[in-house]
Amino acid sequence: xxxxxxxxxxxxxxxxxxxxxxxxxxxxxxxxxxxxxxxxxxxxxxxxxxxxxxxxxxxxxxxxxxxxxxxxxxxxxxxxxxxxxxxxxxxxxxxxxxxxxxxxxxxxxxxxxxxxxx
Amino acid sequence: xxxxxxxxxxxxxxxxxxxxxxxxxxxxxxxxxxxxxxxxxxxxxxxxxxxxxxxxxxxxxxxxxxxxxxxxxxxxxxxxxxxxxxxxxxxxxxxxxxxxxxxxxxxxxxx
Numbered sequence: 001x002x003x004x005x006x007x008x009x010x011x012x013x014x015x016x017x018x019x020x021x022x023x024x025x026x027x028x029x030x031x032x033x034x035x036x037x038x039x040x041x042x043x044x045x046x047x048x049x050x051x052x053x054x055x056x057x058x059x060x061x062x063x064x065x066x067x068x069x070x071x072x073x074x075x076x077x078x079x080x081x082x083x084x085x086x087x088x089x090x091x092x093x094x095x096x097x098x099x100x101x102x103x104x105x106x107x108x109x110x111x112x113x114x115x116x117x118x
Numbered sequence: 119x120x121x122x123x124x125x126x127x128x129x130x131x132x133x134x135x136x137x138x139x140x141x142x143x144x145x146x147x148x149x150x151x152x153x154x155x156x157x158x159x160x161x162x163x164x165x166x167x168x169x170x171x172x173x174x175x176x177x178x179x180x181x182x183x184x185x186x187x188x189x190x191x192x193x194x195x196x197x198x199x200x201x202x203x204x205x206x207x208x209x210x211x212x213x214x215x216x217x218x219x220x221x222x223x224x225x226x227x228x229x
Contacts, residue, residue: 046220046221047223052218104154109163
């Protein structure tokens with residue numbers, strides 16, 4: 001059973017960089033069939049795709065966040081990471097990591113709330 | 119404003135049938151990209167409910183189904199149960215944006 005677990009600070013100051021890591025267990029992060037993605041959900045609002053990465057390092061970013069987002073992968077640690085720079089209160093959200101394939105996002109982490117506040 | 123449009127809410131009595139629509143355009147659903155549906159219970163991560171328009175993952179009951187036609191897709195739930203009360207999201211790919219996109223979500227209330 002594939003499991004994903006997000007980790008990182010729950011509180012980030014405005015203008016600083018949000019950093020999260022997703023650790024994958026129970027399956028290979030190097031599978032050719034999947035991308036590994038980040039999706040966020042502001043409190044009381046809907047889902048927003050942030051970006052995704054393939055195990056080779058190819059990245060795909062949301063156009064609205066592209067200038068501030070960096071996603072990286074470390075297959076040896078079975079981890080992929082999200083960095084979002086110059087954060088504001090609008091970036092406060094639950095951040096989910098998920099496995100993405102042609103059959104949708106079939107495995108998700110439990111999510112982690114990141115609050116942007118001084 | 120979401121690229122994929124869903125009604126904010128739908129409701130139905132136990133045992134009834136409800137549908138949730140997801141309207142896109144020629145750059146996403148109409149461009150023959152697959153539609154996936156997710157169920158999100160309060161305080162939990164989304165769960166894949168329907169993949170590739172009309173396929174159910176293992177464990178999803180057959181009273182839940184999906185369809186797609188033209189620039190729209192629909193999720194149908196028959197034999198409504200209290201446990202179906204949740205938020206539902208559609209997802210597809212948009213070639214104009216080069217991005218995966220979600221609908222705004224629909225809250226299903228079981229009366």
